[in-house]
Amino acid sequence: MPPFAYELHEISHFALAPARAMTDFAQLWLKSPANPFSYTHVGKKMMATVELFERLTRRYGKPGFGFEATLVGGKPTPIVERVVWERPFCRLIRFERQFDGGDAPQQAKLLIVAPLSGHYATLLRGTVEAFLPFYDVYVTDWADAKTQPLSAGRFDLDDYIDYLVGVCGHLSKTHDGLDLHTLGVCQPAVPLFAAVALMEAEDSPHSPASMTLMGGPIDTRRSPTKVNKLAEERGCDWFKQHCISAVPLGYRGAGREVYPxxxxxxxxxxxxxxxxxxxxxxxxxxxxxxxxxxxxxxxxxxxxxxxxxDLTAEFYLQTVDTVFVRHRLPRGEMTHRGVKVNPAAIRRTALLTVEGENDDISGVGQTLAAHDLCVNLPDSMKANYLQEKVGHYGVFNGSRFRNQIVPRVLDFHAAGDTAAARMLSVV
The missing domain is CATH 1.10.287 (Helix Hairpins)
Structure with a gap:
């Protein structure tokens, strides 16, 4: 990026502040029920124009999940969000369901690993909501890099994997006898797969019962999309030169190099x-x-x-190089802090992959590639599902996700290592 690119972005935002103030005043005037002009066609057009301007120039803050209740067994059940594990670059949020007395059902834990690719974990609001009636749900809430001071240290792909191993360990230490299932949407597919492989190689008691990978770039050489081709053609050096900038003054993370x-x-x-x-x-x-x-x-x-x-520069560049440029995981070359990631070590964690027919981010076959890497995982513990008529967003949100994908995830978890798991496979 050009020098001071981030500063120029900030300056342009502040330069529009007077115009936004005028639109705020205009909206108050135009939306007033006492203003007869607001009921005219011209008034409605003016009102629509100022709202569009305000929305297109607004700085959008971090959204909240906003869940108040869900239905468990047909009964309305209040929800309280609690942070149950925290590190500088991630909080683990539990959506704790408030049951009355002895009404709490024995339901497995579900760890939803949100992508760290520019959006907040709330992008998976629909994903979380769909599973709340059936699991004790947790989600990784990744931090905005510009909010983390330099004293918080670095955060790269290896750290991301460490965090996932740590979270699995934390959730497994409750000793409640309930299974832990994991679900990674898009970008987390590779680090979640790597974390499971590392735990399995150490015969860790914290290995999850299953991992579901949804629209993830396990092997971007298969059905490469425009995003995949761009990364491979330009290489890591190009992204370092054109996409990395320092956080400007005014933020806690001032001076940290980030991908904005x-x-x-x-x-x-x-x-x-x-x-x-x-x-x-x-x-x-x-x-x-x-x-x-x-x-x-x-x-x-x-x-x-x-x-x-914002993403830390080291995480972004390492991910681009490992996943999209060098394809280290499918080539058997991926390492974590000098230790080889060995997919063949996965023997106990069941694998479900979900893809979208019209996915223009992770092409068909890229997530399915995980099955070829798990050579020692029995076929009875592996399944793939291709959802027709959905793109990337539809793999984890929307009506087809709720009505067709969620039931298959539930059935896969319930099937365990029985023949029912094989019947789910649609390759």
Whole structure:
């Protein structure tokens, strides 16, 4: 990146502050029920215009999960979020369900490993919500690198794997006799797979009962997408030169080298620019027409989608090099702190892979590749499911995820190492 690129980004945001203040005032005036102009067609267009401007120039903060209750066994059950494990770059959140007296069912633990790829863990809000009735659910809440002072130290892919091993150990130490299942969405597929392989190689008692990998880049040489091809063509040095910047003054992490979240967001938006432009045009039309429900759905999605965080430079560059440029895991060359990651060591942790037919981030076959690496895992403990008519986001969110993918994950966990697991496989 050019020198002071992050500073220029901050300056441009602050330069728009007066205009945003004017739009705030305009919205108050236009939305006032006492203002007859707000009921006219021109007034509605002006109101839609100022809202779009405000939303497109806003700095979106970290969202919350916002769960208040779920249904367990058909009964409404309150939920309390608790941080049960914490390190400088990650908090483990438990969605503790508040049962009355002896009504607590004996349900397994589910660790959902959220991606560290520019968005907050709340991007998996729908994923978490779908599993709350069936598991004691935990999720990794990764920190925004610009909020972590230099004194917090480095954080790279090896540290990420260490964190996952530590979390599995923490959740296994409860000695409640309940299984621990793990689920990695997209980016975590590789470090979760590596963490399990390392635990299995040490015959660790903390190895999870299963790992479900969803839309993950295990082997990006298969059905390579535009994202995969770009990384392989340009190499790690290009990303280091063009994508890394220092956090400016004004943040706790000032001076830390990061891959800024606004760059990742720009990349995602650029991949489907027409779709995002059309979505905002539709929002404008919904606001003018008074279609509150459709407008609110748009707001909810983009409030989440436009909330981004920074990644430490060392984690980003190591991930690009290991996963997308050198393909170290499928080539048998991946190491963790000098120790080889050996997928052949996986013998006890069942494996389920889930892919989306129209995934333009992790192509079909990239996650399925994990099965070829687990040569000593019995076929009865492996299954793959290809979900038709969904893209990358639909693998872990939306109606097809809730109605078709979630039941297969539940059935796989229930099947264990029986013949039922084999029947789930759709390759």
């Amino acid at each position: 979240g606004f760059l990742q967001l720009a990349g995602f938006m650029g991949m489907n620019l027409d779709r995002h432009v059309n979505a905002h045009l539709e929002l404008f039309n919904h606001l003018v027409e008074g279609d509150g429900d459709s407008a609110e759905k748009h707001r909810e999605f983009y409030d989440e989608y436009l909330s981004v965080l």
